[in-house]
Amino acid sequence: MSPVLGEAPARLPARLPVRVPVRFRHLLAAEWIKLWSLRSASWVLGVGALTVIGINVNSAASNADRLAHQTQRPPEPPMGGQDRPEFLFDPLHTAFVDPAWQLFMIIAAAVGAIVVFGEYTSGLIRTTFAAVPDRRAVIAAKVTVVSAVMLALGTLVSGTSFGVTQVLLRDHGGLSLGDPGALRAVVAGALLAPLCALVGMAVGAAVRHAAGSVVTVVGLLLLLPALFQGERYRWVKEIGNAMPLSAWQRLVTNPERAHDLGRYPLTVTEAWIVYGAWTAAAVAVAVLVVRRRDV
Amino acid sequence: MDTVIEATELIKRYGETTAVDRLSFTVRPGVVTGFLGPNGAGKTTTLRMVLGLNRPTGGTVTVDGQPFGDRPRGLRHVGALLDAHDVHGGRTARAHLTALAVGNGLPRRRVAEVLAEVGMADAAGRRIGGFSLGMKQRLGIAAALLGDPPVLLFDEPLNGLDPEGVRWVRNLFGRLAGEGRTVLVSSHLMREMEQTAEELIVIGRGRLIAAESLRDFAARGRELRVSVRTPDADALAGVLAQQGAVVRAEPGGTYTVTGLSADRIGELAFAHGMRLHELSPHPGSLEEAFMELTAESVEYAAGAAR
Numbered sequence: 244m245s246p247v248l249g250e251a252p253a254r255l256p257a258r259l260p261v262r263v264p265v266r267f268r269h270l271l272a273a274e275w276i277k278l279w280s281l282r283s284a285s286w287v288l289g290v291g292a293l294t295v296i297g298i299n300v301n302s303a304a305s306n307a308d309r310l311a312h313q314t315q316r317p318p319e320p321p322m323g324g325q326d327r328p329e330f331l332f333d334p335l336h337t338a339f340v341d342p343a344w345q346l347f348m349i350i351a352a353a354v355g356a357i358v359v360f361g362e363y364t365s366g367l368i369r370t371t372f373a374a375v376p377d378r379r380a381v382i383a384a385k386v387t388v389v390s391a392v393m394l395a396l397g398t399l400v401s402g403t404s405f406g407v408t409q410v411l412l413r414d415h416g417g418l419s420l421g422d423p424g425a426l427r428a429v430v431a432g433a434l435l436a437p438l439c440a441l442v443g444m445a446v447g448a449a450v451r452h453a454a455g456s457v458v459t460v461v462g463l464l465l466l467l468p469a470l471f472q473g474e475r476y477r478w479v480k481e482i483g484n485a486m487p488l489s490a491w492q493r494l495v496t497n498p499e500r501a502h503d504l505g506r507y508p509l510t511v512t513e514a515w516i517v518y519g520a521w522t523a524a525a526v527a528v529a530v531l532v533v534r535r536r537d538v
Numbered sequence: 539m540d541t542v543i544e545a546t547e548l549i550k551r552y553g554e555t556t557a558v559d560r561l562s563f564t565v566r567p568g569v570v571t572g573f574l575g576p577n578g579a580g581k582t583t584t585l586r587m588v589l590g591l592n593r594p595t596g597g598t599v600t601v602d603g604q605p606f607g608d609r610p611r612g613l614r615h616v617g618a619l620l621d622a623h624d625v626h627g628g629r630t631a632r633a634h635l636t637a638l639a640v641g642n643g644l645p646r647r648r649v650a651e652v653l654a655e656v657g658m659a660d661a662a663g664r665r666i667g668g669f670s671l672g673m674k675q676r677l678g679i680a681a682a683l684l685g686d687p688p689v690l691l692f693d694e695p696l697n698g699l700d701p702e703g704v705r706w707v708r709n710l711f712g713r714l715a716g717e718g719r720t721v722l723v724s725s726h727l728m729r730e731m732e733q734t735a736e737e738l739i740v741i742g743r744g745r746l747i748a749a750e751s752l753r754d755f756a757a758r759g760r761e762l763r764v765s766v767r768t769p770d771a772d773a774l775a776g777v778l779a780q781q782g783a784v785v786r787a788e789p790g791g792t793y794t795v796t797g798l799s800a801d802r803i804g805e806l807a808f809a810h811g812m813r814l815h816e817l818s819p820h821p822g823s824l825e826e827a828f829m830e831l832t833a834e835s836v837e838y839a840a841g842a843a844r
């Protein structure tokens with residue numbers, strides 16, 4: 244279709260007030276519109292959230308099945324082992340299945356990265372910065388909107404995963420939020436999404452390429468913690484401990500079950516500090532890196 | 539005469555390449571100013587520096603007395619279309635413009651107004667990814683008009699437009715300038731400027747070549763080529779060559795002289811006692827004047843538009 248030309252009016256149809264107020268909330272509204280006007284963003288987020296919840300619920304359902312089956316047989320625990328906590332079923336763990344949450348991390352990080360590098364790879368960033376020369380304000384708005392959406396999504400996924408799995412496991416020690424460690428685990432799960440999205444945004448702003456951003460963010464969030472493992476060298480373990488994945492794993496660990504935390508374990512406080520430090524660093528990188536560079 | 543855009547000793551280097559080289563110029567309101575130069579001359583780079591998108595290696599450029607990049611919001615001050623592809627193909631035209639308008643605190647009704655203005659009201663709900671280049675140009679122009687700005691910048695805006703579109707854009711530019719706005723339009727084709735611009739800024743290899751009215755520029759073209767017929771050809775050619783002119787023999791016994799005016803050739807012939815049987819200046823086209831001026835600065839003789 245070729246566009247229909249309007250009869251050119253003698254002057255622009257509307258004159259605007261000379262001074263338009265400058266408000267940060269205008270930028271928030273703009274970023275909100277930008278996020279939801281991309282079909283891909285809502286799809287990835289929706290499908291991702293459902294997948295993660297699905298995996299967790301499925302794990303709870305099959306555990307419930309297995310446990311129900313077991314109780315029909317006379318229990319035959321290993322010698323003197325039935326009371327040792329590590330042999331007890333951990334219902335909290337079924338809400339926080341590792342691979343499901345790693346997938347969630349990648350989805351959150353990818354969406355964060357796409358929101359930023361998508362502006363660069365499309366060239367939209369030039370239109371954006373010509374319209375709003377205050378680059379830091381643009382990025383701050385983007386960071387705020389994406390974090391808020393991710394926090395909502397994280398809360399939904401974490402809360403639903405916990406709620407549904409624990410209901411399914413109600414006959415096998417299913418927990419409620421008031422139980423020790425439960426609320427902490429749900430909050431740590433909810434915060435994981437905005438944390439990873441921010442890391443994705445920082446990487447997207449620094450790398451500004453699609454493939455490069457995704458590879459970097461996966462490396463940062465999943466490969467590094469896999470690399471820095473083992474307890475042979477303390478410094479290796481400590482670096483591994485400083486990763487968001489390790490912090491999350493620590494925070495969703497059920498304190499009622501004495502999981503072996505190994506040597507040089509993270510404390511809960513340290514795990515929260517890791518969360519905070521990564522968040523702060525990601526925001527700082529995202530905001531600083533756009534300031535001076537040519538676009 | 540008031541100045542709205544002012545570039546002073548502007549320099550931009552990319553590694554070894556000097557894209558813009560101590561470029562100074564001013565742009566005033568109320569007329570369309572053509573920003574002309576062959577591909578690779580540095581037009582886009584200059585416009586990006588005007589908008590604060592690229593940081594100058596040296597020098598300054600201001601819009602209304604201050605660097606544009608220092609303003610918190612831009613649309614109310616400068617409307618720009620640098621590259622029609624600088625959009626996200628996944629959004630609709632309406633969503634794209636709404637985000638821009640809302641971010642600048644402009645009323646949402648502006649979106650429908652500017653879309654109607656550029657003849658795209660029917661395409662508002664369609665994804666930009668499916669637009670032709672011409673439609674993207676219109677969308678870019680719509681975005682530039684959102685803030686009803688006093689200054690407008692367009693980088694090669696006629697690319698991809700059909701003849702009707704070109705006519706429409708020319709009318710629009712003329713009207714915007716007629717309303718007292720500052721309108722700067724770049725092109726690598728003189729013929730695009732001929733019916734569009736009143737003032738010209740011509741650059742080549744990042745340097746200023748000319749900054750004058752289109753009329754003055756056209757006057758240069760008039761003196762471009764002179765046909766001469768003379769029985770004293772060899773002697774005259776020697777004299778003219780000494781004055782820096784280029785003399786070329788044409789079939790049929792005439793000579794074409796470039797680089798000297800007809801008046802000057804006549805005077806030189808008289809001074810040396812040579813006979814002229816014909817002396818006729820050819821009104822060279824603006825395009826020729828432009829080619830002549832920028833010949834030395836053309837980077838790629840057959841370069842693609844950038």
Ligand SMILES: Nc1ncnc2c1ncn2[C@@H]1O[C@H](COP(=O)(O)OP(=O)(O)O)[C@@H](O)[C@H]1O
Pocket residue numbers: 552555556557575576577578579580581582583584837843844
């Ligand atoms: N980002 C860049 N990196 C390196 N060189 C560049 C870059 N942008 C432009 N150039 C070079 O600067 C010169 C001017 O380019 P440009 O401003 O696009 O010219 P024009 O718009 O007049 O065609 C060219 O030689 C071009 O190759």
Ligand SMILES: [Mg+2]
Pocket residue numbers: 581582583693694844
């Ligand atoms: Mg160009």
